[in-house]
Amino acid sequence: MTVTEATAPADALLSVQDLRVSFPSKGWRAPRTEVLKGVSFDVRPGETLGLVGESGSGKTTIGRAVLGLVPVRSGTITFAGERIDQASSAHRRRLGRDLQVVFQDPYTSLNPSRTIGDTLAEPLLGHGASVREARGRVGDLLARVHLPADAAARLPHEFSGGQRQRVAIARALALRPRLVICDEPVSALDLTTQRTVLDLLLEIQEETDVAYLFVTHDLSVVRFVSHRVAVIRHGQIVETGDARIVTTEPQHAYTRALMLSAPVADVTEQRRRRQAAQRLAEQTVQPAADDG
Numbered sequence: 001m002t003v004t005e006a007t008a009p010a011d012a013l014l015s016v017q018d019l020r021v022s023f024p025s026k027g028w029r030a031p032r033t034e035v036l037k038g039v040s041f042d043v044r045p046g047e048t049l050g051l052v053g054e055s056g057s058g059k060t061t062i063g064r065a066v067l068g069l070v071p072v073r074s075g076t077i078t079f080a081g082e083r084i085d086q087a088s089s090a091h092r093r094r095l096g097r098d099l100q101v102v103f104q105d106p107y108t109s110l111n112p113s114r115t116i117g118d119t120l121a122e123p124l125l126g127h128g129a130s131v132r133e134a135r136g137r138v139g140d141l142l143a144r145v146h147l148p149a150d151a152a153a154r155l156p157h158e159f160s161g162g163q164r165q166r167v168a169i170a171r172a173l174a175l176r177p178r179l180v181i182c183d184e185p186v187s188a189l190d191l192t193t194q195r196t197v198l199d200l201l202l203e204i205q206e207e208t209d210v211a212y213l214f215v216t217h218d219l220s221v222v223r224f225v226s227h228r229v230a231v232i233r234h235g236q237i238v239e240t241g242d243a244r245i246v247t248t249e250p251q252h253a254y255t256r257a258l259m260l261s262a263p264v265a266d267v268t269e270q271r272r273r274r275q276a277a278q279r280l281a282e283q284t285v286q287p288a289a290d291d292g
């Protein structure tokens with residue numbers, strides 16, 4: 001049985017319904033590969049929906065579809081009450097105010113030849129701020145992500161991975177968006193730095209009521225940041241619900257397998273868990289077949 005919420009809440013900020021995305025396969029006669037096979041979920045204002053699943057399950061593709069970076073074959077994406085799945089480029093530019101993204105890799109997501117100040121000012125100037133206003137706001141943004149004011153004059157290579165990710169977060173927040181797609185924002189960072197970046201995201205949410213669609217393969221991260229969790233496997237959501245419940249009493253065998261495959265310190269326990277996860281994964285080889 002697929003475990004999902006019965007109805008979409010009327011107050012959804014982002015609503016994705018029956019989303020299908022496919023890519024051309026190798027060989028001109030080969031059928032297209034369907035990567036998302038009817039994905040539905042909602043994100044409410046001010047909440048974090050964690051999207052968790054193993055590598056290749058389609059998590060990043062969902063985020064890219066919401067951002068208009070991959071074509072949608074069918075289904076709908078609604079943001080703040082407006083359909084955006086076929087948005088024009090002018091509409092996309094306008095959406096940039098309310099819908100932002102933080103990518104995984106802080107080493108490639110910032111332009112290496114632009115100062116941090118210019119990087120943060122760019123979206124502000126592009127949306128009508130004066131140079132003076134932008135300069136003031138850059139100072140506020142740096143303070144907000146706990147970076148010193150003199151960071152504005154420096155280049156990305158002068159910063160650590162965690163600091164760069166804080167710059168990327170500041171850039172995403174520059175226009176005071178309503179939703180930020182966080183695509184594995186801490187998976188390139190060491191554990192201590194992960195925690196400081198996650199704490200920062202939570203702090204910002206508490207202050208600004210921004211919503212996050214938080215993509216990760218890491219259950220402990222998803223448990224830490226999310227209000228609700230959607231578990232994706234092979235391009236289908238197999239379970240959605242309250243983060244605490246999904247991560248402590250998962251209903252779907254695949255979620256249980258995912259939990260068992262999370263690393264633990266004890267090697268024997270790790271082996272036992274891996275075997276149990278393998279057995280559960282074998283039970284759920286055909287996720288579509290047991291859809292209720």
Ligand SMILES: Nc1ncnc2c1ncn2[C@@H]1O[C@H](COP(=O)(O)OP(=O)(O)OP(=O)(O)O)[C@@H](O)[C@H]1O
Nearest residue numbers: 023024035053054055056057058059060061062217
């Ligand atoms: N532009 C593309 N062209 C062809 N195939 C693609 C494209 N983008 C993604 N895919 C394929 O779609 C599938 C899902 O990829 P996606 O990156 O969404 O997974 P993921 O769950 O985010 O994985 P990871 O955690 O490893 O990033 C993969 O098999 C991937 O190879």
